[in-house]
Amino acid sequence: MGIIFSVLFYAASVLFVVALGRRIFKYATTPAPLVIPTTPAPMTWLGVIGRMLREVVFFESLFKGNKWTWLFGWLFHFGMLIVLVEHLRYVSEPVWFWVASIQWLGPYGGMAMFVGLAGLWVRRLVVDRVRYISVLSDHLMLGLMVAIVGSGLVMVYVFPTDIVMVKSFMLGLIKFDWQPLPSDPPVVVHLVLTLVLMIIFPFSKLLHAPGVFFSPTRNMRDNPRERRHTTGWRSDAHPEK
Amino acid sequence: MTKPDFETPELTLTQDVPAVQPGAMEHSKPFVAKAAHQEALGFPGELVDNWKEVALDKMSDLLKTYRSLPVFLDSCVKCGACTDKCHYYLGTGDPKNMPVARQDLLRSVYRRYFTVAGKFLPKLVGAKDLTEEVLEDWYKYYHQCSECRRCSVYCPYGIDTAEITMAGREILASVGIGQKYSNEIIGKVHKIGNNLGLPKPALADTLDGLEEEVKEDIGVDVKFPLDQSGADVLVIVPSADFFAEPHVDGLIGYAKVFHQSGISWTLSSYASEAANFGIFVGNYENMQKVAERIRTAAMELGVKRIVVGECGHAWRVAYSFWNTLIGPFDFLDPKFPIPQHVCEFTNDLLSQHILRLDAEANDDKIVTFHDSCNVSRGSRMGNQPGGQFIIPRQLLRAACNNFVDMSPETTHEHTFCCGGGGGLLTDDLLELRVKGASPRMNALQRVIEDEGVTHMAAICAICKSQFSKVLPFYGMGMDMIVSLHQLVGDALVLDNGH
Numbered sequence: 001m002g003i004i005f006s007v008l009f010y011a012a013s014v015l016f017v018v019a020l021g022r023r024i025f026k027y028a029t030t031p032a033p034l035v036i037p038t039t040p041a042p043m044t045w046l047g048v049i050g051r052m053l054r055e056v057v058f059f060e061s062l063f064k065g066n067k068w069t070w071l072f073g074w075l076f077h078f079g080m081l082i083v084l085v086e087h088l089r090y091v092s093e094p095v096w097f098w099v100a101s102i103q104w105l106g107p108y109g110g111m112a113m114f115v116g117l118a119g120l121w122v123r124r125l126v127v128d129r130v131r132y133i134s135v136l137s138d139h140l141m142l143g144l145m146v147a148i149v150g151s152g153l154v155m156v157y158v159f160p161t162d163i164v165m166v167k168s169f170m171l172g173l174i175k176f177d178w179q180p181l182p183s184d185p186p187v188v189v190h191l192v193l194t195l196v197l198m199i200i201f202p203f204s205k206l207l208h209a210p211g212v213f214f215s216p217t218r219n220m221r222d223n224p225r226e227r228r229h230t231t232g233w234r235s236d237a238h239p240e241k
Numbered sequence: 242m243t244k245p246d247f248e249t250p251e252l253t254l255t256q257d258v259p260a261v262q263p264g265a266m267e268h269s270k271p272f273v274a275k276a277a278h279q280e281a282l283g284f285p286g287e288l289v290d291n292w293k294e295v296a297l298d299k300m301s302d303l304l305k306t307y308r309s310l311p312v313f314l315d316s317c318v319k320c321g322a323c324t325d326k327c328h329y330y331l332g333t334g335d336p337k338n339m340p341v342a343r344q345d346l347l348r349s350v351y352r353r354y355f356t357v358a359g360k361f362l363p364k365l366v367g368a369k370d371l372t373e374e375v376l377e378d379w380y381k382y383y384h385q386c387s388e389c390r391r392c393s394v395y396c397p398y399g400i401d402t403a404e405i406t407m408a409g410r411e412i413l414a415s416v417g418i419g420q421k422y423s424n425e426i427i428g429k430v431h432k433i434g435n436n437l438g439l440p441k442p443a444l445a446d447t448l449d450g451l452e453e454e455v456k457e458d459i460g461v462d463v464k465f466p467l468d469q470s471g472a473d474v475l476v477i478v479p480s481a482d483f484f485a486e487p488h489v490d491g492l493i494g495y496a497k498v499f500h501q502s503g504i505s506w507t508l509s510s511y512a513s514e515a516a517n518f519g520i521f522v523g524n525y526e527n528m529q530k531v532a533e534r535i536r537t538a539a540m541e542l543g544v545k546r547i548v549v550g551e552c553g554h555a556w557r558v559a560y561s562f563w564n565t566l567i568g569p570f571d572f573l574d575p576k577f578p579i580p581q582h583v584c585e586f587t588n589d590l591l592s593q594h595i596l597r598l599d600a601e602a603n604d605d606k607i608v609t610f611h612d613s614c615n616v617s618r619g620s621r622m623g624n625q626p627g628g629q630f631i632i633p634r635q636l637l638r639a640a641c642n643n644f645v646d647m648s649p650e651t652t653h654e655h656t657f658c659c660g661g662g663g664g665l666l667t668d669d670l671l672e673l674r675v676k677g678a679s680p681r682m683n684a685l686q687r688v689i690e691d692e693g694v695t696h697m698a699a700i701c702a703i704c705k706s707q708f709s710k711v712l713p714f715y716g717m718g719m720d721m722i723v724s725l726h727q728l729v730g731d732a733l734v735l736d737n738g739h
């Protein structure tokens with residue numbers, strides 16, 4: 001069990017890093033030929049950093065767009081942030097103190113994720129416009145997340161698993177000193193689905209995570225008069241007649 | 242006017258979101274460009290035999306040269322926040338007019354040919370083969386988007402459907418199916434210098450006529466100089482300003498402002514157009530070629546400054562793109578913004594007390610202001626973000642005692658397009674234009690009822706033409722729409738006379 005898992009884990013990690021890296025490389029190296037921030041836009045880099053922070057931390061644009069989607073989306077993502085930090089205890093030894101200090105929040109993070117996902121899924125099914133734009137993969141993605149979160153919560157509240165063993169397995173992966181993994185169904189489901197998530201990440205709409213940072217309407221400065229912007233694909237953007 | 246074969250949406254004081262009505266605007270598409278109009282722009286005259294290959298090559302090209310495309314096509318999570326933001330969806334209920342669905346027309350093909358998931362699991366991720374039906378859908382629905390960027394305000398990733406529409410139109414033109422209205426107009430600018438195809442003698446005549454008209458009207462010798470070498474300022478206006486109503490009153494307004502300021506200025510017959518429809522078809526080369534005439538004219542006339550008249554997309558191109566397209570402007574006076582909007586120009590003179598406005602001249606009016614989409618979401622005025630909202634309102638408040646804003650979810654960055662932007666201002670799209678105007682009409686109706694508004698000012702040639710046409714459909718007078726600089730001109734205190 002432990003061995004199969006270890007191999008899968010390495011394979012998924014390599015795929016995740018390489019495929020995602022290639023995508024990010026593509027975004028970073030494709031020129032933005034024209035100045036197209038959605039205005040009013042900041043005029044300085046500091047301002048752009050502020051706009052980006054508001055976008056990533058508070059989902060500013062989504063807040064303007066739709067309060068329900070914002071609420072559920074924000075609950076889900078910030079629940080996830082808490083859970084991810086909480087999970088760092090499986091890979092740190094001794095557990096970093098800031099990770100240890102938020103352990104108690106973990107289950108709440110999981111529940112916030114669950115509520116967020118449920119709300120988003122209901123909207124996708126009930127609001128005619130959102131139903132119209134949804135395809136199978138949109139529903140499957142929600143199902144996958146629900147299953148990962150659900151199996152996690154099951155381990156917290158219903159069938160506790162041997163987390164000491166899970167931890168030694170995880171540390172073993174990092175140190176290339178492979179250890180066995182508990183074979184309770186919830187932990188197996190939880191880990192398998194997480195690997196699935198890692199594998200599909202770079203090939204799916206989850207690319208919104210790196211994408212937001214490269215969005216030219218959000219990361220460009222509004223200074224075309226003050227500073228000449230060039231296309232990046234022409235040696236001279238101005239052909240003399 | 243023949244009776245239209247569609248119904249004008251009912252005015253509602255609040256903006257309702259319609260239920261999804263698939264196919265509601267399936268019949269709407271503009272006339273296709275003739276071969277001559279395509280070829281003049283460097284596009285094939287008719288649908289090429291290997292169109293599929295050409296289209297995919299073009300798409301691959303665009304994906305490499307515009308970062309917005311791969312980022313936007315990959316990042317959409319189908320959250321739906323944009324689905325009720327487009328005036329064309331609000332006015333028609335056709336789901337393909339929801340911004341995300343409009344993007345999906347291109348995205349499904351992108352997925353099929355350019356992504357791993359779409360190559361192997363097309364059904365799962367909504368990937369589609371590029372077929373004639375898809376091409377047909379592109380032609381219809383990429384001509385039901387006015388590239389107004391409203392959707393991009395609310396998208397958590399800033400996805401701007403206008404960028405997708407521009408790419409879609411460029412691909413269409415590249416396989417041989419361009420839009421008649423826009424392409425014909427771009428051809429005229431390349432050949433003659435303006436959208437109307439107005440040659441120099443006709444232009445000179447028109448301007449002489451205006452001088453006489455103003456003289457008769459107010460008894461002052463306000464000049465409309467043409468091709469005057471050595472003038473300080475080259476003024477670039479949308480050609481509609483030369484003769485269309487209410488545009489021409491705006492031009493008279495600029496002329497009065499220049500007259501009173503004493504700053505020498507000139508129009509150019511070679512660059513007699515501020516509009517740049519190159520942006521509408523999304524084609525860099527054509528956009529640049531149109532803009533290039535302005536650089537040439539400015540150099541030949543030896544001016545120190547360039548001021549741009551009231552036109553929305555023209556200002557976006559001028560403000561945001563000119564420096565890239567035809568810069569650097571090292572031959573102009575760096576003390577002034579390059580280019581400068583006529584509203585900035587007038588506002589500066591007002592704040593320096595060089596001009597004086599007597600707002601009583603407009604006391605017969607209660608005025609509101611329509612923020613043009615391209616000015617609001619694709620440009621700036623002044624030296625702080627949002628100046629594009631502040632400066633026109635400052636001018637209006639100075640020129641009119643009665644100014645009221647429409648409701649905030651329909652102004653500033655949230656403004657609705659007039660319904661005729663983005664190359665859709667053509668009679669073959671009249672139904673779309675009337676329906677797309679309904680969100681603005683609803684907001685206007687509200688201030689008419691609540692505040693007794695009599696006039697709506699605008700700073701865009703397309704908005705002005707569009708409203709003149711569609712206001713009557715909603716039972717409002719076509720002369721409700723006025724140029725901002727008409728109000729300024731009427732209130733301006735001139736030294737010799739008023």
Ligand code: SF4
Pocket residue numbers: 326327328329338339340343385386387388389390391392393401402403406658
């Ligand atoms: S850019 Fe404007 S017209 Fe086009 S889809 Fe977005 S909101 Fe609609």
Ligand code: SF4
Pocket residue numbers: 316317318319320321322323324340341395396397398399400
């Ligand atoms: S708001 Fe943005 S992410 Fe959401 S559906 Fe529309 S385009 Fe996609």
